[in-house]
Amino acid sequence: MLMQLARASLWNRKGTVLMTVISLTISIALLLGIDHIRHEAKSSFTSTVSGTDLIVGARSSQLNLLLYSVFRIGNATNNIGWKNYQQVKTHPQVAWSIPLSLGDSHRGYRVIGTNEDYFKFYQYGEKQPLKLAEGKVFAGVYQAVLGSVVAQKLGYTLGEQIILSHGVGSVSFAQHKDKPFEVVGILAPTGTPVDQSVHIPLEGIEAIHLGWQGGGMPAPGRSVSAEQSLAMDLEPKVITAYMLGLKSKMATFAVQRQLNEFKGEPLSAILPGVALAELWQMLSMVENMLLLITVLVIVATLVGIVTTLLAGLKERQREMAILRAVGAPAATVFLLIELELLLMALLSIGSAFVILVAGLWGFRELLASQYGLFISINPWHDQTALLLAAVLGLTLLLGAIPAFLAYRRALASGLMVRL
Amino acid sequence: MSAHTDLKIPALELKSLVFSWPGQAALLDIPQLKLEQGQHLFIYGSSGSGKTTLLNLLAGIYPCKYGDILIAGQSMAASSAAKRDQLRASSIGVVFQQLNLIPYLSVLQNVLLVSAFAKKIPQAEQRARYLLQKLGLEQQLWQAPANQLSVGQQQRVAIARALLSQPALLIADEPTSALDHKHRDGFMQLMLAEAELCGTTVVFVSHDPALRSYFKFELDMEQLHKGVQPC
Numbered sequence: 263m264l265m266q267l268a269r270a271s272l273w274n275r276k277g278t279v280l281m282t283v284i285s286l287t288i289s290i291a292l293l294l295g296i297d298h299i300r301h302e303a304k305s306s307f308t309s310t311v312s313g314t315d316l317i318v319g320a321r322s323s324q325l326n327l328l329l330y331s332v333f334r335i336g337n338a339t340n341n342i343g344w345k346n347y348q349q350v351k352t353h354p355q356v357a358w359s360i361p362l363s364l365g366d367s368h369r370g371y372r373v374i375g376t377n378e379d380y381f382k383f384y385q386y387g388e389k390q391p392l393k394l395a396e397g398k399v400f401a402g403v404y405q406a407v408l409g410s411v412v413a414q415k416l417g418y419t420l421g422e423q424i425i426l427s428h429g430v431g432s433v434s435f436a437q438h439k440d441k442p443f444e445v446v447g448i449l450a451p452t453g454t455p456v457d458q459s460v461h462i463p464l465e466g467i468e469a470i471h472l473g474w475q476g477g478g479m480p481a482p483g484r485s486v487s488a489e490q491s492l493a494m495d496l497e498p499k500v501i502t503a504y505m506l507g508l509k510s511k512m513a514t515f516a517v518q519r520q521l522n523e524f525k526g527e528p529l530s531a532i533l534p535g536v537a538l539a540e541l542w543q544m545l546s547m548v549e550n551m552l553l554l555i556t557v558l559v560i561v562a563t564l565v566g567i568v569t570t571l572l573a574g575l576k577e578r579q580r581e582m583a584i585l586r587a588v589g590a591p592a593a594t595v596f597l598l599i600e601l602e603l604l605l606m607a608l609l610s611i612g613s614a615f616v617i618l619v620a621g622l623w624g625f626r627e628l629l630a631s632q633y634g635l636f637i638s639i640n641p642w643h644d645q646t647a648l649l650l651a652a653v654l655g656l657t658l659l660l661g662a663i664p665a666f667l668a669y670r671r672a673l674a675s676g677l678m679v680r681l
Numbered sequence: 682m683s684a685h686t687d688l689k690i691p692a693l694e695l696k697s698l699v700f701s702w703p704g705q706a707a708l709l710d711i712p713q714l715k716l717e718q719g720q721h722l723f724i725y726g727s728s729g730s731g732k733t734t735l736l737n738l739l740a741g742i743y744p745c746k747y748g749d750i751l752i753a754g755q756s757m758a759a760s761s762a763a764k765r766d767q768l769r770a771s772s773i774g775v776v777f778q779q780l781n782l783i784p785y786l787s788v789l790q791n792v793l794l795v796s797a798f799a800k801k802i803p804q805a806e807q808r809a810r811y812l813l814q815k816l817g818l819e820q821q822l823w824q825a826p827a828n829q830l831s832v833g834q835q836q837r838v839a840i841a842r843a844l845l846s847q848p849a850l851l852i853a854d855e856p857t858s859a860l861d862h863k864h865r866d867g868f869m870q871l872m873l874a875e876a877e878l879c880g881t882t883v884v885f886v887s888h889d890p891a892l893r894s895y896f897k898f899e900l901d902m903e904q905l906h907k908g909v910q911p912c
Binding site for chain 2: 263266267270271273274580581583584585586587588589590591592594676677
């Protein structure tokens with residue numbers, strides 16, 4: 263009966279109710295959306311690299327090493343020796359390794375000098391290996407494999423000749439014009455910085471820098487042509503970092519300590535999981551702020567709704583008196599107002615979900631292609647129920663104010679309401 | 682049938698009822714009043730004489746702290762608020778001056794509203810249809826929202842609702858004040874005739890002395906305070 267009353271009463275005021283539901287829907291959709299993106303960002307962020315036990319580079323902070331080796335942000339403090347890398351590779355605990363040589367770029371996208379092991383051992387997400395969407399892994403010195411975003415944004419297809427720039431700015435004056443690279447492979451999208459990278463062999467990195475001295479362009483007459491360089495010794499002298507996979511996880515800390523105390527040169531060995539967690543902690547402050555703001559938006563919306571209810575209470579006094587006259591306990595008045603609010607809140611939650619899922623579905627393609635973001639359509643997480651329960655609880659708590667006032671008025675003014 | 686069929690128990694009995702607002706002199710002080718089943722009483726009183734307060738007490742909205750009100754033998758003073766609400770739903774019908782109906786419910790839903798709060802009313806829906814028919818409300822109006830009816834029609838729906846549970850007592854608070862002369866006459870006759878059929882006792886309060894002609898028994902507020910019995 264109360265339910266029927268509440269529904270009829272809401273329907274009777276459908277204009278106001280609709281506006282109320284719309285405003286509540288927007289703020290709940292905002293809350294759920296932010297919460298969803300928070301989860302997705304975290305899972306996508308922490309799954310940028312997986313399966314790798316240690317990342318090794320020149321001595322620096324673990325965040326710096328993580329940023330330039332995995333996220334391709336910032337620069338290495340120093341290079342590390344190729345000979346030392348060869349020595350570490352022979353460590354009995356090392357199962358595999360991926361060398362990384364950074365410092366060049368192509369139209370703003372970072373160039374990674376590496377070898378075939380990169381495509382064999384690099385893993386992201388739930389230990390997923392890299393997959394080629396088209397073509398094959400590089401085999402020659404002047405060949406390149408592109409990340410999916412690079413290929414798509416720049417419109418490159420297999421066979422394209424690309425010219426690399428020295429340095430990592432999006433505009434570079436020093437270009438390796440004399441040694442173009444041929445695109446031989448394009449990777450499938452991963453949603454990680456791999457999508458934004460250009461991969462070439464270590465020998466290619468060595469070749470384009472032949473004759474360069476101290477980071478500057480070769481003096482006239484000292485440059486080496488592409489054909490000439492092929493005949494030369496292209497074994498790298500230095501690399502920037504390398505990733506290690508160990509035979510046993512148990513050995514991770516021991517190997518880390520050995521590398522950190524490496525005699526040949528100062529090295530830093532980091533555990534990517536730990537470093538990622540530390541980095542996320544810094545970033546999560548921002549997302550917590552964002553969540554806090556959405557919570558405040560909800561509170562503001564609810565306060566607005568309660569204000570509307572309070573203003574409308576006088577008009578409904580007669581209605582309440584009629585209910586009392588036919589024998590309704592005063593508590594019915596309280597329950598009726600709370601029930602109406604509850605119905606509006608549930609309706610808002612329902613439509614917020616519909617809007618959110620529709621929005622995520624609609625923008626899925628765009629987000630994946632333009633930003634390399636893979637956001638799941640399902641915005642339901644473990645704590646979503648808790649979040650929604652909190653919204654409902656807050657609604658009922660704030661709704662108790664007008665409900666209680668109506669209750670007290672119903673008790674005091676009795677049947678004969680003076681109009 | 683409800684308890685008021687027992688003829689020996691008065692439908693309404695007031696026993697040294699005193700009511701005052703906090704910090705004020707007694708507004709009501711009624712030594713005794715007894716109404717038999719089916720008796721119709723007209724109470725005349727000017728504004729401010731405590732009529733409205735008396736009706737709120739009779740309906741069990743206000744608790745009676747001093748003295749007692751018995752509806753078909755059931756004591757208000759001895760009942761909790763919830764029990765008084767229950768008593769009002771099953772044994773008391775109320776008709777206001779105007780705006781008796783919840784505007785967003787249909788005519789039929791308004792009449793049946795009582796059955797949501799009263800103890801089981803036998804064949805409530807059938808009885809609602811019967812009452813509406815008898816009060817001259819055509820069937821095509823029953824599903825219409827209450828606010829589409831004229832004032833006169835609304836007041837007749839209010840009678841149907843007040844009598845749905847065959848209450849011991851019908852309280853009417855100037856139900857004709859919004860009606861013109863012609864409609865007033867028809868309304869009074871319909872209401873009293875239906876109450877008669879149900880065996881319901883009527884307490885009709887008004888400041889309009891012209892209406893006393895419909896009643897066999899009449900008292901004004903002053904007589905009430907003196908304990909004069911209707912005869």
